[in-house]
Amino acid sequence: MRLALQYCPYCGEQDLRPREETPETPAGAWECADCRSTFVVTPVPAPARGSA
Numbered sequence: 001m002r003l004a005l006q007y008c009p010y011c012g013e014q015d016l017r018p019r020e021e022t023p024e025t026p027a028g029a030w031e032c033a034d035c036r037s038t039f040v041v042t043p044v045p046a047p048a049r050g051s052a
């Protein structure tokens with residue numbers, strides 16, 4: 001499954017914009033255009049495949 005953020009976790013708005021990476025903003029940060037919240041999506045690696 002691909003990492004796709006569709007909804008603001010705070011207000012549920014769908015108008016999300018990726019933030020530029022700056023010294024104050026960590027990589028992977030998104031900003032909600034509605035409530036202006038900034039949040040970071042942490043990629044979670046897929047479970048290891050079964051042994052072949």
Ligand SMILES: [Zn+2]
Pocket residue numbers: 008009010011012013032033034035036037
């Ligand atoms: Zn929001």
